[in-house]
Amino acid sequence: MARRELVQIKTAAEITKMRAAGLVVGRTLEKLRAAVEPGITTADLDDIAERSIRGEGAVPSFKGYQGFPLTICTSVNSEVVHGIPRRKKVLHEGDVISIDCGAILDGWHGDSAITVAVGEITPELTELIRVCEDSLWAGLAAAQLNGKLTDISAAVEGAIRPHAYGIVDHYGGHGIGTEMHQPPHVLNYGRPGRGMRLVEGVALAIEPMITVGSPDTFVLDDDWTVVTTDGSWAAHTEHSVAITPAGPWVLTALDGGVERLSALGVACGQPAESAQSPV
Ligand code: MG
Numbered sequence: 001m002a003r004r005e006l007v008q009i010k011t012a013a014e015i016t017k018m019r020a021a022g023l024v025v026g027r028t029l030e031k032l033r034a035a036v037e038p039g040i041t042t043a044d045l046d047d048i049a050e051r052s053i054r055g056e057g058a059v060p061s062f063k064g065y066q067g068f069p070l071t072i073c074t075s076v077n078s079e080v081v082h083g084i085p086r087r088k089k090v091l092h093e094g095d096v097i098s099i100d101c102g103a104i105l106d107g108w109h110g111d112s113a114i115t116v117a118v119g120e121i122t123p124e125l126t127e128l129i130r131v132c133e134d135s136l137w138a139g140l141a142a143a144q145l146n147g148k149l150t151d152i153s154a155a156v157e158g159a160i161r162p163h164a165y166g167i168v169d170h171y172g173g174h175g176i177g178t179e180m181h182q183p184p185h186v187l188n189y190g191r192p193g194r195g196m197r198l199v200e201g202v203a204l205a206i207e208p209m210i211t212v213g214s215p216d217t218f219v220l221d222d223d224w225t226v227v228t229t230d231g232s233w234a235a236h237t238e239h240s241v242a243i244t245p246a247g248p249w250v251l252t253a254l255d256g257g258v259e260r261l262s263a264l265g266v267a268c269g270q271p272a273e274s275a276q277s278p279v
């Protein structure tokens with residue numbers, strides 16, 4: 001790295017504001033998960049997302065970001081990330097769709113993504129999605145106070161490597177706060193114990209992207225949609241997380257991450273008084 005990048009450190013009150021933004025994103029993604037079915041278009045999903053976000057008094061952060069035209073990214077099958085919703089893009093039984101969603105509430109950002117089966121999918125694709133989610137939660141569990149940034153990267157990679165999937169290495173996670181994309185960049189692979197120390201008030205978006213085949217990608221002529229070079233299908237999952245003394249607080253998970261982190265033997269940093277956040 002050419003120079004040290006300034007990482008935004010949030011106060012506890014600011015993290016609480018980020019939690020509110022994260023819940024808008026989390027609730028919106030659950031509505032979208034429920035809406036995914038054969039016959040729906042990706043533009044229909046975008047409509048649902050924009051209504052959901054604006055209905056909670058928040059603003060879609062992707063809309064207008066570097067010219068991106070809509071509220072969510074919808075990436076189907078061999079599309080990895082940054083797909084643009086379209087009226088003519090109909091989902092079919094057996095497809096997989098990755099939906100990436102961001103919102104701004106009171107000046108603070110949330111950013112999260114899910115990969116969802118359209119109707120019945122093959123066991124191989126179910127496994128692809130499961131491994132992508134597991135690698136995300138391994139990374140979130142490694143977001144520990146006084147750890148190092150690449151502890152997260154190594155944990156993500158460690159959950160993927162036993163499988164023969166490609167790890168897309170041209171894109172990764174990022175700091176998040178008063179802007180969607182902040183330093184540091186969070187790699188989805190690498191050795192642990194490197195990079196910045198994880199101090200209280202750091203917030204990161206962790207987002208593994210994996211493919212059934214080669215990790216190589218290119219961008220379509222729409223200047224946005226990232227697709228695999230070999231046409232293999234992909235999954236992308238993401239959460240925003242805050243480093244707290246009590247453990248990682250997964251700001252875009254409806255339960256703050258309690259269930260998945262405890263299954264990994266990791267304490268969740270969600271404050272007890274906010275555990276009853278309305279869902
Ligand atoms: Mg995202």
Ligand code: MG
Pocket residue numbers: 111112173174205207238
């Ligand atoms: Mg992101």
